Amino acid sequence: MSDPDALRLLGLLSAPDRLRALSALVLGAATGEEVAARTGMTGKEALQALERLERGGVAVREEGRWRPRPETLREAVSRASAARAEEPVPEGTGAEEAAVLRSFLREGRITALPVQRSKRLVVLDHVARAFEPGVRYREPEVNAVLRAFHSDHAALRRALVDEGFLDRDSTRYWRCGGTVDL
Structure with missing residues (x-):
C-alpha cells in the first residue's frame, strides 16, 4: 500500500x-x-x-x-487499490499475469514469492526476462540482477533453476526457459 x-x-x-x-x-x-x-x-x-x-x-x-x-x-483502501492497479507491467502481459504481478510486485520488487505454483511461474518468468538468452553469467552477476527483484537472491536463484528458467554448470548460469520478448 x-x-x-x-x-x-x-x-x-x-x-x-x-x-x-x-x-x-x-x-x-x-x-x-x-x-x-x-x-x-x-x-x-x-x-x-x-x-x-x-x-x-x-x-x-x-x-x-x-x-x-x-x-x-x-475510501483510503479504495484509493490504495486503484494505485496498485496502475502498477506498470511488461507490455504484452495478459490480464491474468498482470494481476499476479501486481499482487506480488511493488515498484518492481517481489514482496513475496507465491506459494501457488501457477502464480510463482508467472513471477519467475517475469524475473527470467532480465537475463538475455544465449548469454552465460557468473554467479555474482546473477546475484546482482536478482537482488534488484528480491533481498533473498539465493532463494530466487534456486527457484529459477528448479523451475527451468535458468540452468547452470559448475561456474556459469544461463537462461533456458521463460517468455522471450521479440
Missing part, C-alpha cells in the same frame, strides 16, 4: 489505545465514558484517543456523542 492517506491511517490505528477506542465506537459506545468503560482506559486516555481519531478523520463528535467513520477507511 503506497497511498499516503492509507499509510497515515495505518499509523493512526497502530496505537493500541486508538484502536481500542475506535473498536468501542464500532461496538456502540457513544460517549467518552462509555469508551473508557469498554476499553479499560481512564476517561482522559479515552478522550485523548477519541480526539486523535477525530483529527485523523475516523471518528466524529456530533452533539456530544461520538461515532465511527468507517467510510474514511474504505
Whole structure:
C-alpha cells in the first residue's frame, strides 16, 4: 500500500489505545465514558484517543456523542487499490499475469514469492526476462540482477533453476526457459 492517506491511517490505528477506542465506537459506545468503560482506559486516555481519531478523520463528535467513520477507511483502501492497479507491467502481459504481478510486485520488487505454483511461474518468468538468452553469467552477476527483484537472491536463484528458467554448470548460469520478448 503506497497511498499516503492509507499509510497515515495505518499509523493512526497502530496505537493500541486508538484502536481500542475506535473498536468501542464500532461496538456502540457513544460517549467518552462509555469508551473508557469498554476499553479499560481512564476517561482522559479515552478522550485523548477519541480526539486523535477525530483529527485523523475516523471518528466524529456530533452533539456530544461520538461515532465511527468507517467510510474514511474504505475510501483510503479504495484509493490504495486503484494505485496498485496502475502498477506498470511488461507490455504484452495478459490480464491474468498482470494481476499476479501486481499482487506480488511493488515498484518492481517481489514482496513475496507465491506459494501457488501457477502464480510463482508467472513471477519467475517475469524475473527470467532480465537475463538475455544465449548469454552465460557468473554467479555474482546473477546475484546482482536478482537482488534488484528480491533481498533473498539465493532463494530466487534456486527457484529459477528448479523451475527451468535458468540452468547452470559448475561456474556459469544461463537462461533456458521463460517468455522471450521479440
